[in-house]
Structures are given as C-alpha cells and as structure tokens.
Amino acid sequence: MPHIISTVNVNGVRAAAKKGLLEWLAATDADVVCLQETRADDTQLRATLAPALDAGWHLATAESAIKGRNGVAVLSRRQADAVRIGHGDDEFTAAGRYLEADFDELTVASLYLPSGEVGTERQDEKERFLASFGAHLAATAASAAGAGRDVVVCGDWNIAHTELDLKNHKGNVKNSGFLPHEREWMSTVFGEHGWVDVVRGLHPDLAGPYSWWSYRGKAFDNDSGWRIDYQAATAGLAERAKEAVVERAASYDLRWSDHAPVTVRYR
Template sequence: MVGRSARLASLAVLRIGTLNVNGIRAADRRGLRQWLAEHDPDVLTLQEVRAEPDLIPEGVFDGYHLSCDAGSLKGRNGVAVLSKAKPLDVRTSMGAKEFAAEGRWIEVDLPELTVASLYLPKGASPDDAERIEAYHRKMRYLPALARHLTKARRAAAKAGREFLVTGDFNIAHTENDLKNPKTNRRSPGFLAEEREWFSQILGPRTLTDVVRALHPDQAGPYSWWSWRGQAWTNDAGWRIDYQLASRALADAAVTGGTYRDPSYEARISDHAPVVVDYRV
C-alpha cells in the first residue's frame, strides 16, 4: 500500500480498511498507530476492541471520528468505525435482541456511504457436545444478520448511498479461503451450513466479496493465522475478514487485499488488515 499523496497523484481513491485488533490496547503496543500513519485509510473498521471508549489509549485515533459500541461484555467483543469524515448517523442494533448488547455490530452513515463493522460469533462444531450452544447461537445469528443486511443495503440505496459491510465474519467461504480445507470440514468457520449461508448473501444485485472479485483464483489472501505453532510462518491461514460491497462500490474497487506484517514479531494482531482502494 502507498501513502495518500502518492495515490492521489495518480487516481483519487477512498481507502477503506478493516482489522480485528484482538484488543485495542495490545494492538496499540504492537504498532497500530504507526500502521495508521503509514497507510492513512479514510475509513478503518475495527473488531474486538475490548475497551470502553474512555479506556482507548490517548492519541491512537488522532485525526479520526470514532464511532464505537463496546457492548456490555467487559473485556470482550466491541466494534468501531474510524472515519476522516464526520458521521451523519450511527446505529448499533441489527434487530436481534439476543445479541444487541454484545458489541457485534455498528453501522455509520457517511456522506456517500453507509459502512458497517461486524464481529460475528465464532460458533463451534455441532459435534462438540460441550459447546453445542455456541453452534446454535451462531446459527441463530446468521439469519438475523442476513435480514438486516438486506434492510440496511436497501435503506442506504434509498438515501443515495453505497453500502459496505466489513469485519470478522468467522467464516471461510470457499476452499480458497483457508490453507487446509480437507482437514477442516467439521471445524467451526468452515461448516457446510455456514458456507451456504455466506453464498446466499452474495449476488450481483446484493453484495460482492470485493477482495475475492479482485483475486478470483488466488488461495487467500488469508487474514488470520493462529498465534500458536508455525501457522504464520507457513502461511497456514484463513480468510475470514471481508469487505462486502453494494454493486457500484464493488465495481469501483481499484486494488485490495491483506496487509501481511513483515514478520511474526511485527504482527499487530492475529488478524491482518484487509484494505481496499475504491475509485471516487
């Protein structure tokens, strides 16, 4: 990724990123504010902030308007949208009362765009008897989210805005979206029912997986690697962080993908930023 002045010299674009920070205070210690200064996104959505706004390190978001829903689960979840432009409206409910207080959804109206940050439940395998409720919770969340995506996309269109949902979906949609698909058939995040749901929310008249459209045949680019073992070194990752855009916005994507940190030690999080430049 290049700096703002260089990219504007060749083509005016809107740079949008998404990142599961796995704790904003830890991410700041690992270099998040330096990454922000270098890559200068116009919008950055965050997941797993894990802090109330007053506990976010001072100065980390200088130059941005912060819209945040920390949720009520102390030390867990939390979503946010950082934007150079001042938000016109902010909403933190997607209509599912069971999940309303968990800090999993925030949507922000900007002058020509409605952008959302999502942290979808991880779930569990239906074979895991001890965690079967986690599986069912995710299965309840998915249809509620699908309904809201339709509602939010249509509302944005009626207001003359494009729509973009970003964040950690905790689902690898296709076999190209994780390193070892054959051994993960029964793993949460790659279950057939999760992948089918993902297919159903995509379409030429609904939402486009922007990074996959830019890289149709590539394995990955992955966005999450376990901290454990040699997953990062061997690029044994999962692509579970997405930007799903309404059609006109998706068609305006110039370039995009995962920013992979230069070394294991330099990682900001167990996730990597997914960044797309859109033509404006």
C-alpha cells in the same frame, strides 16, 4: 466520501496498541478503519487510541455489555453523519458486534460475527446471529438500492466461504467457520442478497489472500491461514473497487494482531 477503507480484528486494542497498532494508524492512507474485537469499553478505547484521536481521527464505537468481550468501532478522517448500533436483533444490540456509520451517500459497517464451536452454546449463538443478520443484510441491500446508497460491511465474518479461503480446507469441514451450512449462508449473502465479496472479485483465483493465522505453531510462517475478514459491498460500490490488499506483517515478530488489515481502494 471515503475512498480507502481498511478493516482489522485487533484481538484486544490495548495489547495491539502496545505492539504497533498506533504506528500503523499514523502511517495508513485509509479514510476509514473498521476495528473488531476491541475488548474495551468506550473510556478504555478512547484512552488507548488517544494519540490517533489527537492526530485528527474520529471514533464511533459499540462496546459490549460484557466486560472484556467483543467490541467494534469505526475510525474515520471526518465525523460520521450518523451512527447506528446493532442490526435490529435485541439479543445482540448490546453485544458489541455491529456498528454502522454514514458518510454522505456511503454507509460503512464494522462487524464481529460470532466465532462458534460445534456442539456448544457458542455455535447456537452463531446460528441465531446468522439468521437475523442475514435478514438484515437482505433488507439493507434492498433499501440501499432504492435510495441510491452505497454500503460496505467490513469485518471478521468468522466464515471461510470457499476452499480458496483457507489453507487446510480438507481438515476443517467439520469445524465452525467452514461448516457446509455456514458456507451456504455466505453464498446466499453473495448471491440472492446482492452483496459482493470485494477482495474475491479482484482476486478470483488466488488462494487467500489470508487475513488470519493462528498464533500456534508455524501457521504464519507457512502462510497456513484463513480468509475470514471481508469487505462485502453493494454492487455499485463494488464496481468501483480497484485494489485490495491484505497488509500482512513482514515477519511473525512484527504482528500486532493475529489478523492483518484488509484494505480496499475504491474509485
């Protein structure tokens, strides 16, 4: 079973590949890498990742029906036993937002949750996704417990759960991504639904570690970021997490996405 799992929103896989994604893939020790916001169809994605696929990576994808939007994928050192697209909500099945891949007794999922914008249809879409995806998470955790499976949902959740998860929390209480009811939804996921925020579990009192920084201004240089990229694991798997790091670029000019990979090593 995979022991090192990474997740990263690539903010357009073709642009990221030109800036350093392929070099990062060649150097990583990860067994599985979850990608979000590829913004490419399957043909484009395979062409872009050809050097990595030629080097032995296997690829499972969920492209978006809307050209140039969304898209998630799972890269793995060995072929997945099974792959499922979507979380059972017909509205989002072809949206390129969710993919599950099985490896023995482990399921690894790649998630790109809608970002939202208060007062717009984008926020309405996010609310609908939260409702159905929350139900999926509850059912998945219960099923996994009964079947003895481990599950980890990796990706861009587009919600900062607590004040520790973004630098400017006071200035964002009315913005999508830090709305009170969104944070309550995350508390439910990490509470009664039974999931564990793996990075926060290993770093309970640390501000961040942030995984997204705006390209505007000096956000990256000042580490004025958001922690919105999570690995949410079922309890048994979370207990085996021994190290979690955000692979923040050494400098602004070395970034190949506005997100950084979040990597967890499990026993």
